[in-house]
Structure formats: C-alpha cells, structure tokens
Amino acid sequence: MPIRSSVAFVDDQAILSIDPFVVKLQSAIPAVQSSVSHLYQAHDFFDPKAEIFVDFHIRIDPVGGLRRFLRPQVQFKFDGKTPFKPLPYSQAFPFFEWGLNWCIANHHFRHLLLHAAVVEQNGQAIILPGQPGAGKSTLCAALVGRGWRLLSDEMAMIDLISTELIPIVRPVSLKNESIPIIKEFVPDVVMGESFHDTAKGTVSHMKPPVTSVQNATQRTKGAWVVFPQFRQETRLSVETISKAAAVLDLAKNAFNFNVLGASGFEALCDVVENCDCFRLEYSQLEEAVGYFANLAK
Amino acid sequence: MMRDAPLPIIALLRNPGSAEKLSLSDWDLLVRQARRAGLLARLDVLLKNQGVAIPCQAANHFMSAQIYATQFAVSLHWEIRLIKQALNSVAVKPVFLKGCSYAIAKNRAALGRVFSDVDILVDREALAATEQALSAAGWMPAAELDDYDQKYYREWMHEIPPLQNYRRGTAVDVHHNILPLTSRHCPASKKLLEHSVEINGEWLLSDIDRVIHSAAHLFHEGEFDAGLRDLSDLDLLLKEFSIQPHFWRNLIQRANELKQTVPLYYALRYTRLILHTPVPDEVFAVEEARSCGKLKLKLMDALFLRGLMPDHESCNDRWTGLARWVLFVRSHWLKMPFYLLVVHLSRKAYKRVIGKDQH
Numbered sequence: 001m002p003i004r005s006s007v008a009f010v011d012d013q014a015i016l017s018i019d020p021f022v023v024k025l026q027s028a029i030p031a032v033q034s035s036v037s038h039l040y041q042a043h044d045f046f047d048p049k050a051e052i053f054v055d056f057h058i059r060i061d062p063v064g065g066l067r068r069f070l071r072p073q074v075q076f077k078f079d080g081k082t083p084f085k086p087l088p089y090s091q092a093f094p095f096f097e098w099g100l101n102w103c104i105a106n107h108h109f110r111h112l113l114l115h116a117a118v119v120e121q122n123g124q125a126i127i128l129p130g131q132p133g134a135g136k137s138t139l140c141a142a143l144v145g146r147g148w149r150l151l152s153d154e155m156a157m158i159d160l161i162s163t164e165l166i167p168i169v170r171p172v173s174l175k176n177e178s179i180p181i182i183k184e185f186v187p188d189v190v191m192g193e194s195f196h197d198t199a200k201g202t203v204s205h206m207k208p209p210v211t212s213v214q215n216a217t218q219r220t221k222g223a224w225v226v227f228p229q230f231r232q233e234t235r236l237s238v239e240t241i242s243k244a245a246a247v248l249d250l251a252k253n254a255f256n257f258n259v260l261g262a263s264g265f266e267a268l269c270d271v272v273e274n275c276d277c278f279r280l281e282y283s284q285l286e287e288a289v290g291y292f293a294n295l296a297k
Numbered sequence: 298m299m300r301d302a303p304l305p306i307i308a309l310l311r312n313p314g315s316a317e318k319l320s321l322s323d324w325d326l327l328v329r330q331a332r333r334a335g336l337l338a339r340l341d342v343l344l345k346n347q348g349v350a351i352p353c354q355a356a357n358h359f360m361s362a363q364i365y366a367t368q369f370a371v372s373l374h375w376e377i378r379l380i381k382q383a384l385n386s387v388a389v390k391p392v393f394l395k396g397c398s399y400a401i402a403k404n405r406a407a408l409g410r411v412f413s414d415v416d417i418l419v420d421r422e423a424l425a426a427t428e429q430a431l432s433a434a435g436w437m438p439a440a441e442l443d444d445y446d447q448k449y450y451r452e453w454m455h456e457i458p459p460l461q462n463y464r465r466g467t468a469v470d471v472h473h474n475i476l477p478l479t480s481r482h483c484p485a486s487k488k489l490l491e492h493s494v495e496i497n498g499e500w501l502l503s504d505i506d507r508v509i510h511s512a513a514h515l516f517h518e519g520e521f522d523a524g525l526r527d528l529s530d531l532d533l534l535l536k537e538f539s540i541q542p543h544f545w546r547n548l549i550q551r552a553n554e555l556k557q558t559v560p561l562y563y564a565l566r567y568t569r570l571i572l573h574t575p576v577p578d579e580v581f582a583v584e585e586a587r588s589c590g591k592l593k594l595k596l597m598d599a600l601f602l603r604g605l606m607p608d609h610e611s612c613n614d615r616w617t618g619l620a621r622w623v624l625f626v627r628s629h630w631l632k633m634p635f636y637l638l639v640v641h642l643s644r645k646a647y648k649r650v651i652g653k654d655q656h
Contacts, residue, residue: 022354053325079329080610105334109361121597261368 008037011128015025015052017044018085018170019216022052023100027060027092029074029271031193035093039171039205042213056103078103087198094195094203097173101154103241104168105255110257111166112158112264113143113244118151118165119143121296124223125165126155129253135282138178141206142285143292145186148211151220155255161262164219171205179204185285224279224295225250228288236287239279246277304612306330308339311531311573313347326357334525334607337362340410345611366409373400376415376467377499383434390500392493393473394510399503405533406511410526414459414468418502418625421473428457428471436460436469445644448548453479453633473560475510476517479633484513484555502539505551509536512564513557519628524605525571531564531574545580558584569603599623616654 008014012028014036027033046052059077060069063086070091070139075082076099083102089096089279105113116129126143130136137153151165153172165195171192174182179202182189190207225246241249247268251257257264282288305327308315319327324585331337335581344351350358377397384391392398394416399407412643419427439461442450450458455474461467474486487631490502502510507635509535515527538544552561568574601621606612629638 051321053321053328053352055354055358059331079333081333082555107361109364112356259365259368263370 001012005047005263008040008045009033015046015048015050017046017055017102018168020168021059021104022046022054022165024048024054025058025060025096026184027096028060029089031061031090032060032092032096033172035192035205039207041084041122042208042210042233043169044211056100056107058096058099058103058125062089062100068190091195091198093193094198094205095171097171097205100170108257109259110160112160112257112260112267113265114156114158114250115253115255116156116250117152117153117172118167118222119148119257120151120165120220121218124292124296125151125220125247126224126226126292127250127271128228128238129156129250130259131227131253134231135178135228136182137174138171138285139282139288141174141178141182141189141287142185143271144172144187144206144209144212145182146289146293148292150208152260156222158217158267159269159270160260162219163274165222166219167216167217169213171207172278174204174206176201181285183207222271222275225272225275227248227279229279229281230283231266231281232283234281234283236284237281238289238291239281241277243272244275246272246275304330306334306340306525306607307417307633308337309343309524310605313340313349316344316347316349318352321354328358329354330609330612330642332358332362335411335523336409336526336529336607339526339529340409341390342408361377363409366411366484369411370407372467373397373415377401378471380415380417380431380436381499383430383436384427386433387423388428389419389423389430391419391427392490392500392502394418394475394502395514397422398507399530399534400495401499404507405513405528408533410530412523412572412630414470416470416472418472418475418486418489421486424457424473430462431460431469431471435462435464439468449641453637454476455483464498474582475513477632479637480517480631481634482513482556482559482631483639484557485515488555492631503542503649504530504534504538505548506555506562508548509552509555509557509561510558512552512560513555513585516560516563517631518630519625521604522608523530526572528568530606532568532574534629535565535568535576536573541573545577549580549583559589563597563601567605569607570598571602600627618647 003274011222012026014025016023016025025036030053042258057079059067061077063073065076073086074089074092074095076084076095078099084099097117112214114129116127117136119140121127128136128140151167152169152170155168156165157168182251192205192207194202194204196202227249250268254264280288305319305323308397309327328337331340337359341363360384377393381393393401396410396412397415399410422481437460439459442458450456455477456470456472460469460471474483475489489502489506492506493500494503501507508531510526511531513533515524515607552558565576565581565584569576600623633641
C-alpha cells in the first residue's frame with residue numbers, strides 16, 4: 001500500500017483514495033484545498049510522490065486573462081482537457097465534485113451506474129433513484145444522520161456479475177432548503193461551506209460519517225428500490241410498483257445503460273428481482289426515516 | 298525529434314510484450330496517453346494477445362474502453378444496415394470507407410476503433426438520389442448552412458454537408474471522392490469505384506485502396522487528435538495485407554495511378570520510423586528516391602514526429618504547439634489552390650470577427 005500522507009495537500013497536490021478510485025487533484029485555490037481537506041478528512045490521502053496508479057487526474061485552475069479582474073472564474077481540467085465551460089471562482093469546490101461525477105460516469109463502464117443514492121443497514125440497502133427535486137439527497141442525508149451507512153448519494157455502482165452494490169463514499173450534496181432542514185434534523189451533522197448562485201441554487205456538502213468511509217470496501221445487496229417524492233403538506237404514502245416498471249424507471253436513471261447493452265440490462269433485472277419496489281411520497285423527514293427504520297427491522 | 302527512450306504508448310504499439318517492464322506510474326502514464334490517442338481499447342487487445350498481465354488498477358480502464366468499443370461495434374453494424382436499407386430504394390450501392398470498412402472486412406485495424414461518423418462513397422451522379430433517400434430515412438443536414446457553406450461543400454469538397462439522424466443522432470458523411478476536388482492530388486473517383494469489392498455483403502474499397510485512402514486521409518489532415526490511432530491503422534493494415542503476393546509492388550503502382558505517391562511515402566516513412574512497421578528496405582528505398590528533397594524531409598519529420606504523438610502534455614516538447622499549427626495550415630494549403638484559400642480564410646476570419654463562425 002502506498003504511503004499515507006498526514007496532510008491532504010503537498011505542493012498544491014492531493015492524491016485522494018475514494019474507493020474504488022484514486023483521484024489526483026491539483027489546485028492552488030485555497031477554497032478547494034480547505035473544502036477537500038475538511039469534507040474528505042476521513043478518507044486516505046497518499047503521498048504525491050508515491051509510486052501509484054491514479055484513475056483520474058484533475059486540476060481546478062483559475063482562468064487567466066483580463067476577465068479575471070472583473071469576473072474571476074475557474075476551470076475544471078480532466079488530464080489537461082476542459083470538458084466544461086468555466087464557472088465563477090466561488091464555485092471551485094462544487095466544480096470538483098460535479099467534474100468527478102462526470103469523469104466516473106463517462107469513463108467507468110465496468111459497473112452499471114445508476115443515478116441514485118444508496119444507504120445500508122444490517123446488510124440491506126435502499127436504492128433511491130433521483131429525479132431532480134424528488135428529494136433523494138435529502139432523504140439519503142437524513143437516513144445517514146440516523147445511522148444508515150452511506151454508500152453514495154449520487155451513483156449506485158452495481159457489479160455486473162454479483163449484482164452487489166459497491167460503495168463510493170463522498171460528501172453528500174444538498175441543495176437550497178434541504179441544507180437547513182438537514183442541519184435541524186441531524187444536529188451533529190458536519191457541513192461544508194455553502195456555495196450560492198450555482199446552476200442548482202445554493203449547494204452545501206455533508207461530510208460522510210467516518211464509519212461509512214472506513215467500510216467503503218464492503219459491498220452490499222439491494223433490498224429496496226424506492227422512488228422518493230417530496231410533496232409539501234402530505235401524509236406519508238407508499239405505493240408498490242411492479243418490478244418491470246421499476247426496471248424501466250431505473251434504466252432512465254442509468255448513466256451508462258446504453259454502453260453496457262445486454263449485460264447492464266441483465267444486472268439491472270437481477271437487482272430489481274431481489275428488491276421490493278415502491279414510490280414513497282413524504283413531507284416529514286421524521287415520518288419517512290421512521291418508515292425505513294421499520295422496514296429494516 | 299523523437300526522444301531516445303520512446304513514450305510508453307509507442308513502445309507498446311511497437312512491441313506489446315515490452316509492457317512486462319512497466320512500473321505502476323508507467324501504466325498510469327500509458328493509460329492517459331492511450332486514452333487521449335483513442336487507443337485504449339486497441340491496446341487492450343494487443344496486450345491480451347501477448348498474454349501481458351495488466352495491473353488491476355490499469356486493467357479497469359482498458360476493460361471500460363473495451364466494453365465501450367464492443368458496444369460501439371454493435372451499433373455500427375446496425376447503422377450500416379439501416380444506411381444500406383435506405384439506399385436500396387434508389388438502387389445506390391454505397392462503398393463504406395475508413396473505420397466502417399475495417400469493421401465490415403474484419404481487418405485488424407478495426408480492433409478497438411471507435412469513431413463518430415459513418416463515411417460512404419457514392420458515384421457523383423448518384424449524389425442527389427443518395428441525399429434524398431437518406432433524408433427520407435431520417436438523416437437530415439446536421440447544421441443549417443448558408444449559401445457560401447453550401448457552395449464550399451458542393452463545389453469544392455469531396456463530400457456533401459454532414460447528415461445526422463434526427464432520432465439517433467448518428468452521422469453520415471456522403472463522399473463522392475476521397476480528397477477535395479480543389480486539391481492538387483485529387484484522384485479520379487471512378488478508379489476507386491471500379492476497384493471496389495464486395496466483402497461480407499457490403500461494398501468496400503479494395504484492400505490496397507483502403508491502405509491508400511488511409512494514407513491520403515492522414516497525410517492531408519490538419520488536426521491530429523486521432524493521428525496516432527490512424528498511424529496505427531496503417532501499421533495494422535500493412536502488416537495484414539503484406540502477406541498477399543506482390544502486395545508492395547501493387548501498392549506503389551496503385552498509389553501512382555491515384556496520384557497518392559506522396560501520402561503513401563509518408564505513411565511508409567512514419568509507420569516505419571514511429572511504429573517500426575516492417576516495410577521492406579527495397580520498397581522503402583524506391584519510395585525514398587522519389588521523395589522530396591532532404592531539407593523538406595527534415596522539416597516534415599520535425600512536424601509529423603510531433604504531430605502524430607498523442608495530444609497529451611507528457612508527449613509535448615517546446616516545438617509541439619508550433620508543429621501542430623504548421624500542420625493545420627499545411628492541410629488547408631493542400632486542400633485548395635492559393636487564390637481560393639485566401640478567399641476562404643478571409644471569409645472565415647471575417648465571420649469570426651462578427652461572431653458568426655461556428656467552426
């Protein structure tokens with residue numbers, strides 16, 4: 001095993017172990033360094049000089065030119081290429097998070113990747129697929145705050161043969177009203193800085209629990225596929241959906257379904273075969289989390 | 298000039314067995330260079346054929362590229378079928394070109410090759426019918442073009458404006474020649490069509506013409522994002538076909554007929570220099586004697602030995618940027634006569650100034 005580094009950044013470089021990936025991040029931007037050091041504190045960092053294989057070489061750099069005096073911007077670089085337009089300087093850290101999602105979704109085809117949060121308790125995982133605004137990340141953060149193990153709040157990574165869920169533990173990205181709601185619901189939550197006026201509104205990240213990070217190589221099996229829908233002033237309601245419908249809905253939420261072809265379809269069917277599938281409408285987190293606690297008993 | 302120790306990716310393309318000696322950081326660099334060059338999936342096959350053990354971290358990336366390439370091949374064959382079906386109605390037999398033709402003929406150059414457009418060649422007379430039939434089947438002009446752009450394509454180029462399927466987003470480039478009509482070395486496309494062959498149910502350029510087209514394309518190119526991949530295509534095609542009787546003699550003779558002796562010479566020179574392709578000395582000597590002067594060749598080496606490397610920071614030296622720029626200008630120079638070039642580039646510059654250039 002390469003040497004663990006005691007500090008995150010050495011010479012503006014950090015090598016993060018985000019199982020199952022190793023990411024090299026180069027950035028001289030103080031906000032990037034402080035957010036990474038804070039939110040990935042429970043992760044391993046390797047010595048940048050170590051003899052190591054890096055999956056994704058990422059840089060977050062300020063954009064030069066005259067514009068930097070008027071409207072400073074940052075650029076995301078994946079091994080020297082710039083797949084995105086620059087963003088305002090203040091969004092440098094969320095840019096890293098979004099960019100890393102893009103790197104994984106566009107280059108990792110060994111596993112089926114669904115756009116979904118995954119949490120686990122007693123060896124049983126909930127897959128929460130995410131239509132924007134449905135409240136998957138909020139529900140995920142609330143469950144993690146109440147003791148569920150975090151696998152991911154962004155992508156369910158599924159082994160094509162064993163159909164196990166593979167953790168990729170990273171900060172949970174919360175948006176707008178979810179941020180104060182989670183702070184209230186999970187009083188001892190550790191949150192990062194708030195980033196305002198992003199394409200998704202205000203964004204802030206919840207630091208993943210140490211135990212989730214420590215168990216990041218421990219795979220698990222799905223037990224429930226739950227399509228959450230946050231709706232104000234509503235009582236909790238649960239509606240079972242057919243497995244066929246769940247497969248189709250999940251396929252729409254997949255990052256790489258078209259690339260995997262038949263093997264992706266078969267893995268998805270196998271996962272759903274072993275899960276109870278339903279839609280869950282909720283307005284009160286307490287009620288929703290209580291419902292899942294009952295399920296897991 | 299080329300470094301004393303070749304880049305990891307070059308060393309592996311020459312001899313996949315040399316991977317046994319790589320350290321973990323070498324594998325890291327190799328994956329980055331190969332990804333940039335579009336050669337990950339191809340290297341995966343070459344390494345497996347040699348029985349090389351890839352460290353598991355690097356293997357993930359090779360495997361991912363392989364999965365992508367495999368799925369790409371499936372959709373490519375489906376696309377080929379639909380294009381052929383569309384053109385059946387107007388009795389046009391398209392000749393599939395480049396990557397598509399390697400895939401149909403199952404050439405080694407099809408290994409792990411991923412690309413964006415399907416290229417077909419039809420008789421110029423059949424162009425209107427082809428365009429109409431494809432459009433009826435859902436392939437529409439990919440972008441709205443003004444009168445000048447239409448004229449650019451239809452009078453000067455060797456292809457009509459790119460077509461894109463409105464449902465699948467897949468693109469078809471319909472060619473009536475392999476080089477722009479305004480190019481000094483534009484061959485007679487009748488000669489290419491006359492020699493076309495039916496392989497696995499589709500029409501393709503003959504083996505030798507496929508090599509010549511690959512060379513003509515690469516050495517008239519201005520952007521070399523896939524330069525090393527294309528050079529590797531040539532390497533694989535030459536190795537595959539050179540076991541045919543009289544291959545080299547026929548190749549040289551055919552290049553003469555098609556006015557492609559210069560690109561063929563470059564193809565032989567740079568596959569030999571960069572990838573150590575076994576081009577027989579006597580063949581190479583004949584070609585070399587006919588080539589340009591020593592000084593020009595030195596310049597071309599300086600350009601191509603840089604331009605054909607992956608566009609990755611680890612492959613660049615201080616002259617790489619300049620070399621790529623000169624190669625870009627050169628490609629325009631080869632595309633059209635001087636007076637046309639001046640008109641064309643002035644217009645492009647004007648469009649850029651008024652902010653309407655989309656290219």
